[in-house]
Amino acid sequence: MSRYSAINLLRNALGGHRHWPVVWRDPAPKPRYEVVIVGGGGHGLATAYYLAKHHGIRDIAVLEKGWLGGGNTGRNTTVVRSNYLNDESGSLYELSLKLWEGLSQELNYNVMFSQRGVLNLAHTEHDVQSLRRHVFANRTQGIDAEWLSADEVRAFCPILNFSPGARFPIRGGSLQRRGGIARHDAVAWGFARAADRLGVDIIQNCEVTALKREGDRIVGLETSRGEIAAGKVGVVVAGHCGVLAAMAGFRLPIESHPLQALVSEPLKPVLHTVVMSGLVHVYVSQSDKGELVIGAGADTYNSYAQRGSLGIIEGTAHALIELFPCFSRLRMLRSWAGIVDICTDVSPIISKTPVAGLYFNCGWGTGGFKATPGSGFVFAHTIVRDEPHPVAAPFSLDRFTSGAIVPEHGAAAVAH
Amino acid sequence: MLLLHCPYCGPRWEQEFQCRGEAHIARPEPAAEASDATWAAYLYLRSNPKGLHYERWQHTHGCRRWFNVLRSTLTHEIVAIYRPGEPKPELKR
Ligand SMILES: Cc1cc2nc3c(=O)[nH]c(=O)nc-3n(C[C@H](O)[C@H](O)[C@H](O)COP(=O)(O)OP(=O)(O)OC[C@H]3O[C@@H](n4cnc5c(N)ncnc54)[C@H](O)[C@@H]3O)c2cc1C
Ligand SMILES: [Zn+2]
Numbered sequence: 001m002s003r004y005s006a007i008n009l010l011r012n013a014l015g016g017h018r019h020w021p022v023v024w025r026d027p028a029p030k031p032r033y034e035v036v037i038v039g040g041g042g043h044g045l046a047t048a049y050y051l052a053k054h055h056g057i058r059d060i061a062v063l064e065k066g067w068l069g070g071g072n073t074g075r076n077t078t079v080v081r082s083n084y085l086n087d088e089s090g091s092l093y094e095l096s097l098k099l100w101e102g103l104s105q106e107l108n109y110n111v112m113f114s115q116r117g118v119l120n121l122a123h124t125e126h127d128v129q130s131l132r133r134h135v136f137a138n139r140t141q142g143i144d145a146e147w148l149s150a151d152e153v154r155a156f157c158p159i160l161n162f163s164p165g166a167r168f169p170i171r172g173g174s175l176q177r178r179g180g181i182a183r184h185d186a187v188a189w190g191f192a193r194a195a196d197r198l199g200v201d202i203i204q205n206c207e208v209t210a211l212k213r214e215g216d217r218i219v220g221l222e223t224s225r226g227e228i229a230a231g232k233v234g235v236v237v238a239g240h241c242g243v244l245a246a247m248a249g250f251r252l253p254i255e256s257h258p259l260q261a262l263v264s265e266p267l268k269p270v271l272h273t274v275v276m277s278g279l280v281h282v283y284v285s286q287s288d289k290g291e292l293v294i295g296a297g298a299d300t301y302n303s304y305a306q307r308g309s310l311g312i313i314e315g316t317a318h319a320l321i322e323l324f325p326c327f328s329r330l331r332m333l334r335s336w337a338g339i340v341d342i343c344t345d346v347s348p349i350i351s352k353t354p355v356a357g358l359y360f361n362c363g364w365g366t367g368g369f370k371a372t373p374g375s376g377f378v379f380a381h382t383i384v385r386d387e388p389h390p391v392a393a394p395f396s397l398d399r400f401t402s403g404a405i406v407p408e409h410g411a412a413a414v415a416h
Numbered sequence: 417m418l419l420l421h422c423p424y425c426g427p428r429w430e431q432e433f434q435c436r437g438e439a440h441i442a443r444p445e446p447a448a449e450a451s452d453a454t455w456a457a458y459l460y461l462r463s464n465p466k467g468l469h470y471e472r473w474q475h476t477h478g479c480r481r482w483f484n485v486l487r488s489t490l491t492h493e494i495v496a497i498y499r500p501g502e503p504k505p506e507l508k509r
Contacts, residue, residue, distance in 0.1 A: 240466070242462070242463070242464030242465070242466070243465075243466050246463075246465070251457075251461040251462060251463060251464075252461065252462070252464065253456075253460035253461055253462065254462065254464060255437065255438075255462050255464050256464055256489070299435075300434045300435040300436075301435035301471070301487070301489075302435070302464060302469055302471065302489045303489050303490075303492065304466045304489050304490050305489070305490060305491065305492055309417060309418070309430055309431075310417055311417070311430065311431045344459075344460045400456045400459075400460045400461075401452045401453055401456040402452070403452075
């Protein structure tokens, strides 16, 4: 399979682009694999890639019930940052951010990672204190973080609402310049192509319908494309983790909710960074196509329907024009929802389970895209060694019994 | 948009309500004797089914009272609404 390079681009251009090889194979499932990953989103594909790349395992399948990245990976608003509050989270998200910084080269696939900065706005005294606390915490973690005064925010992003009559005046903000956005589909496709090259079988339209055990050990899976035996199974199905846990006979501290987003008609370049406000509850960036990509909130009810309520979209539109009055005449092109796996402490679960040989990676909720490479990296290690990667250890399932939860409800979070 | 029949106020649009999570989760008794695992299950573990779900709702922007709903998480269809303390309606299959 050919590498993507300027030479190859030229060569294929001369051939009218008719001779590019397939990006990944479409194999039929084999009867048995050493490791089976359930879920072909970014996290599952990254896990398979690092299993093959760093741990030398080549007998791997990724089973996806629909198409690659058709879950939350392809529905998210792609904000990448590492400025969480707790040290445990800092280690995990910063590991991921460092991987993002070299990811296009690593995968030989342009994931269009753009470090355009992520600006969190403070509107109240409480916001100021909380965001400054985050900035200080991040500095002690060795993570870049800056506090901007109101004037500095204005200089950095002048189209924000600084009118004297603003209902939610901007009193400052925290900025992580290394944060930014990436191309969501490219992340799934890039990991898929790189994993395929290392021999991983990527099997789409293959839904896992049951997990098979012998005693307390996993031995295989039933799927819509037949039975598959497996040495180990890693489950990375985001909003469907509760369904898979029920197949294995346990429950998780997670509920699945719709989370919505919307995009506007395309504009000339107007917003060069990512702006978030937890108080008015919206965040927005501008895609390379010119559309504003706008993140909304989650509904309070559980759902697997991949649609949310219109009231959430309406509230988001209110918030958007409060922050950016100049957007008030924009037309919106489309909105959608993904089913996000919200964990009680709003931190992920990367863990062994009560069933031997069965591992779960879930609970990323509204904010796991940014963690895609790091999550795959530590989960691959956890599966191979049958013990958590040191960075993943605080995110084990037993934290809910021990009480050592990692609460990340922080004000830096519209959560994404 | 859901239409919920508050047992106290009648039919109102969804925007007046908040869903408060799974219903019928009983606090372990006697509390002092419950194990860590029992507490973890009570506080954190949820059934999160794809299908019918017993859940609590509050009429936040109305009477502010709580009630129970049996609703499908797949179609959003509301199967039953009943007051706290009333017996759980049987699942129809
Ligand atoms: C609207 C929205 C905005 C978001 N914004 C951001 C953001 O700005 N920044 C950020 O960091 N995060 C964001 N997120 C969260 C982020 O999208 C997710 O945390 C992340 O993409 C999860 O990746 P994943 O690979 O675990 O899950 P997914 O991409 O959902 O992949 C899971 C896959 O498992 C498959 N699957 C499920 N059940 C089965 C089965 N039985 N058999 C086989 N396959 C199965 C699904 O089809 C799916 O493809 C957002 C999410 C949404 C919905
Ligand atoms: Zn009422």
